[in-house]
Amino acid sequence: MFSVKPIFSFILLSAAINCIAAPMTFKDSTMAMVEGSNDFKRLELSYAITGKESIGLRFFNIEDKQHKVDGGGVFYLNRLKRINTINSQTNLWLYLEVGNVDNRRSKNRQAYLSPTFQLDYETKRIYSSLSHQILRGPHENFDRTQIKGGFSFYETSYEETQPWFILEVMNMNSLNNNTTFIPTLRLINKTLFLEAGVSTKGDPKLHLMYTF
Amino acid sequence: MTKLIGIFLLFFSLNSFAATQKIEVLGMVCAYCAQGIEKSLKSLSEVNDVYINLEKFFVLVESKNDFGIDEKTLKTIIVDAGYTVQKIENLSETIKDVRKKYEK
Numbered sequence: 001m002f003s004v005k006p007i008f009s010f011i012l013l014s015a016a017i018n019c020i021a022a023p024m025t026f027k028d029s030t031m032a033m034v035e036g037s038n039d040f041k042r043l044e045l046s047y048a049i050t051g052k053e054s055i056g057l058r059f060f061n062i063e064d065k066q067h068k069v070d071g072g073g074v075f076y077l078n079r080l081k082r083i084n085t086i087n088s089q090t091n092l093w094l095y096l097e098v099g100n101v102d103n104r105r106s107k108n109r110q111a112y113l114s115p116t117f118q119l120d121y122e123t124k125r126i127y128s129s130l131s132h133q134i135l136r137g138p139h140e141n142f143d144r145t146q147i148k149g150g151f152s153f154y155e156t157s158y159e160e161t162q163p164w165f166i167l168e169v170m171n172m173n174s175l176n177n178n179t180t181f182i183p184t185l186r187l188i189n190k191t192l193f194l195e196a197g198v199s200t201k202g203d204p205k206l207h208l209m210y211t212f
Numbered sequence: 213m214t215k216l217i218g219i220f221l222l223f224f225s226l227n228s229f230a231a232t233q234k235i236e237v238l239g240m241v242c243a244y245c246a247q248g249i250e251k252s253l254k255s256l257s258e259v260n261d262v263y264i265n266l267e268k269f270f271v272l273v274e275s276k277n278d279f280g281i282d283e284k285t286l287k288t289i290i291v292d293a294g295y296t297v298q299k300i301e302n303l304s305e306t307i308k309d310v311r312k313k314y315e316k
Contacts, residue, residue, distance in 0.1 A: 079294070082294055085238055157315070
């Protein structure tokens with residue numbers, strides 16, 4: 001019998017749940033996001049109900065030799081605090097997700113609740129963020145901490161595409177020796193946000209957001 | 213008489229001009245976030261054109277009328293997009309003029 005614990009840890013390590021879709025955009029906007037790597041695919045749709053809140057749906061699929069997991073949930077994102085200065089913005093986000101995962105190989109279904117807090121600081125040339133995710137389900141208790149930091153190669157105008165280098169470091173508190181490093185190239189245009197990276201374990205990752 | 217009125221209207225229309233307002237915005241550091249400002253402003257029927265300058269932290273709004281957009285409306289749009297308005301002022305230049313100044 002497949003235990004529930006490996007499902008959660010596998011999902012977390014695959015980053016299939018709760019990569020905050022910040023920066024959230026503007027009131028009444030709709031955002032579509034797709035993300036994928038060798039083992040997982042994720043689709044997310046969200047709608048900004050106010051200037052600082054959005055709601056959305058997320059579907060994901062994880063598949064490798066041992067697992068075949070489908071999942072999905074609803075989420076609520078709230079920008080709790082924003083500090084604007086002439087050349088920077090600092091945000092504190094709360095992300096709440098409720099959903100269900102289904103391991104089709106083991107026939108194991110599992111509900112989850114997952115709040116995440118994220119603090120980020122951004123200028124036109126520097127980006128940094130710290131997020132902490134809590135994942136709770138029946139008999140489960142996992143935390144994940146993620147740090148992202150990077151810089152833009154040069155400043156651009158509003159109409160131009162801006163390239164960034166971002167290093168993502170992810171650690172799952174409950175497991176030993178599971179720190180993952182993902183060097184990423186980020187491209188930002190007005191409506192498009194694209195990240196492509198390869199983890200130090202050789203796993204490629206693609207992340208695309210588009211705002212309508 | 214009709215001709216006189218026609219000439220008067222033509223003269224008046226040639227001399228009417230669109231108002232340009234400059235909004236200084238705090239926190240506007242990336243195009244992906246700032247696009248909300250452009251889209252929201254362009255959705256206003258009185259707006260003719262919008263120009264965003266990330267380098268100098270300002271947004272220009274050119275209206276179809278000669279008295280501009282209500283400042284309260286402008287401020288609400290900027291704040292709803294997540295930013296802080298530092299100052300709103302009227303400009304005598306058009307967006308076309310300002311674009312020429314900043315875009316090489």
